[in-house]
Amino acid sequence: MPTTPTAPPSTHTGGEALVSALLSHGIDTIFGLPGVQNDYFYNAVYDAGDRLRVIHSRHEQGAAYMALGYALAGDRVGVYNVVPGPGFLNTTAALSTAYGCNAKVLALTGQIHTDQIGRGYGMLHEIPDQMATMRSLTKWVARIQRPQEAPRLLAMALSEMLSDRPRPVGLEIPLDVLSAKAEMSLSPLPLAVRRPAVDPDAIDRAAQLLGQAKRPLIFVGGGAMDASEEVRALAEALQAPVFATNNGRGILSSRHYLSFPLAVAHRFWAEADVVLAVGTRFTYPLLYWGVDDDLQIIRIDIDPEEHNRIAPPTVGLVADSADGLAALVDALGKYNNRRPSRQEEMAELKAAVASEQAQLQPQVAYISAIREALPDDGIFVEELTQVGYVSRFALPVYHPRTFLSTGYQGTLGWGFSTALGAKVAQPDRPVLSISGDGGFLFGVQEMATAVQHNIATVSVVFDDGAYGNVRRMQQQQYGNRVIASDLRNPDFVKLAEAFGVLGLRAHSPDELRAALEKGFAAGTPILIHAPVGEMPSPWGNVFLPRVRPVKRSA
Numbered sequence: 001m002p003t004t005p006t007a008p009p010s011t012h013t014g015g016e017a018l019v020s021a022l023l024s025h026g027i028d029t030i031f032g033l034p035g036v037q038n039d040y041f042y043n044a045v046y047d048a049g050d051r052l053r054v055i056h057s058r059h060e061q062g063a064a065y066m067a068l069g070y071a072l073a074g075d076r077v078g079v080y081n082v083v084p085g086p087g088f089l090n091t092t093a094a095l096s097t098a099y100g101c102n103a104k105v106l107a108l109t110g111q112i113h114t115d116q117i118g119r120g121y122g123m124l125h126e127i128p129d130q131m132a133t134m135r136s137l138t139k140w141v142a143r144i145q146r147p148q149e150a151p152r153l154l155a156m157a158l159s160e161m162l163s164d165r166p167r168p169v170g171l172e173i174p175l176d177v178l179s180a181k182a183e184m185s186l187s188p189l190p191l192a193v194r195r196p197a198v199d200p201d202a203i204d205r206a207a208q209l210l211g212q213a214k215r216p217l218i219f220v221g222g223g224a225m226d227a228s229e230e231v232r233a234l235a236e237a238l239q240a241p242v243f244a245t246n247n248g249r250g251i252l253s254s255r256h257y258l259s260f261p262l263a264v265a266h267r268f269w270a271e272a273d274v275v276l277a278v279g280t281r282f283t284y285p286l287l288y289w290g291v292d293d294d295l296q297i298i299r300i301d302i303d304p305e306e307h308n309r310i311a312p313p314t315v316g317l318v319a320d321s322a323d324g325l326a327a328l329v330d331a332l333g334k335y336n337n338r339r340p341s342r343q344e345e346m347a348e349l350k351a352a353v354a355s356e357q358a359q360l361q362p363q364v365a366y367i368s369a370i371r372e373a374l375p376d377d378g379i380f381v382e383e384l385t386q387v388g389y390v391s392r393f394a395l396p397v398y399h400p401r402t403f404l405s406t407g408y409q410g411t412l413g414w415g416f417s418t419a420l421g422a423k424v425a426q427p428d429r430p431v432l433s434i435s436g437d438g439g440f441l442f443g444v445q446e447m448a449t450a451v452q453h454n455i456a457t458v459s460v461v462f463d464d465g466a467y468g469n470v471r472r473m474q475q476q477q478y479g480n481r482v483i484a485s486d487l488r489n490p491d492f493v494k495l496a497e498a499f500g501v502l503g504l505r506a507h508s509p510d511e512l513r514a515a516l517e518k519g520f521a522a523g524t525p526i527l528i529h530a531p532v533g534e535m536p537s538p539w540g541n542v543f544l545p546r547v548r549p550v551k552r553s554a
Contacts (some may be wrong), residue, residue, distance in 0.1 A: 016044040031063040075401060088134070196320070217268055243260050246405040366512060370391075379419075380434075389469075465489060
């Protein structure tokens with residue numbers, strides 16, 4: 001086996017060692033903000049020249065969201081760097097979202113002087129136990145305590161990030177370690193990435209259950225994002241419909257007759273005999289739709305903790321989704337009967353679902369306009385806005401990693417900045433973010449970042465003059481006790497123009513379609529203001545009742 005040549009020892013600062021290590025692992029883009037604790041890191045970044053691109057934001061939360069969008073859209077490591085204390089704390093909403101979405105994000109933070117950590121002196125940017133806070137939002141954390149540790153600890157961080165279930169990791173490095181010099185070799189260090197072996201006995205049991213099933217169902221989440229072909233092959237062999245969570249949209253193209261959003265599975269749940277859940281927490285069906293002794297559950301998940309979190313499966317397979325599904329497809333042949341095509345039945349169901357969803361207006365009309373204007377491989381970043389909620393089940397999605405969602409975190413204000421990171425990762429593909437007037441102003445300052453770095457996203461702001469979901473609940477559920485939910489907004493077109501962004505206005509779905517087409521062709525950042533009124537609640541399509549009343553016996 002060939003070995004990596006070892007570079008002769010030479011003297012480098014901790015900052016230089018860290019930058020060299022980032023480059024050795026193919027990291028060529030970071031998002032961040034310089035500050036006094038990170039000066040020697042940015043000195044080294046400067047010396048790296050065009051080998052390491054810095055996208056500097058106007059707020060630390062923007063840098064972290066951009067790293068998250070970069071990771072989600074590009075299936076790459078997204079790195080952000082900020083000062084400690086308030087700088088790091090400003091990134092934690094994005095970091096918690098990365099954790100919930102199993103995203104490959106590296107939080108790289110500064111720290112105060114080594115001999116001052118934990119002493120409570122009140123040093124600039126000091127907070128109590130920064131690593132404990134970081135640890136609660138990541139898979140693995142460490143502090144670099146000597147310059148020569150930087151390459152090894154970065155390799156460990158990336159190895160942990162990429163092993164088993166991917167999740168964000170964190171590294172902090174004190175300012176004195178960044179500036180200190182030490183003799184070291186900067187030879188690249190290999191990663192040690194763990195991947196579980198597939199259990200053939202579990203595969204055989206699962207294949208037997210599925211092969212004998214009369215009414216099988218398949219559920220996919222973000223953990224199955226790299227298993228599109230395996231999902232399709234298994235679904236067609238079983239003629240089983242595939243239901244995708246928000247983070248699983250696009251794994252099986254919406255054009256496939258067996259592909260549906262999650263909520264449609266509720267129609268089948270009461271009669272299902274075997275269900276297969278792949279790379280998903282599987283929360284809503286298990287927690288709310290009912291589980292009884294007649295339902296056989298198969299879980300494929302790389303994280304063993306997910307298998308028994310709500311209800312124990314009949315068969316649990318700890319495996320990478322693509323590996324597990326490939327083995328399952330191979331094993332299914334000896335148990336599976338020839339099954340007639342359900343294409344006509346599923347086409348009728350798709351038509352019925354579309355007809356029901358069409359009652360949600362104007363949201364569905366706006367979603368139709370978006371889908372008509374956005375190319376098949378265009379990236380859509382949804383937000384916590386009325387059109388965004390409906391997009392989770394009404395927007396057709398054709399490719400993996402083209403529908404970006406916060407998943408269970410529901411992080412208001414993430415969309416615009418996340419879309420910027422997605423565009424940096426995929427510069428040749430259209431990227432569209434939608435926001436409400438409330439959420440957009442969480443990160444409005446990043447329009448300056450978009451202009452400065454020419455990040456040509458198209459952003460739509462649906463403006464109903466309120467935190468619309470909150471206001472509707474106050475009106476309908478709490479006796480019209482409307483409080484702290486109405487908003488006073490700027491003229492969004494003039495605001496965009498003040499930043500140097502082209503501002504457009506769209507008063508209808510048709511006008512939005514035309515504005516989107518113009519925006520995607522422009523090659524510069526675009527903001528589209530869409531004034532709207534109050535919209536009907538989408539939640540009846542999402543929160544569905546129990547249909548299997550008997551709980552599974554212990």
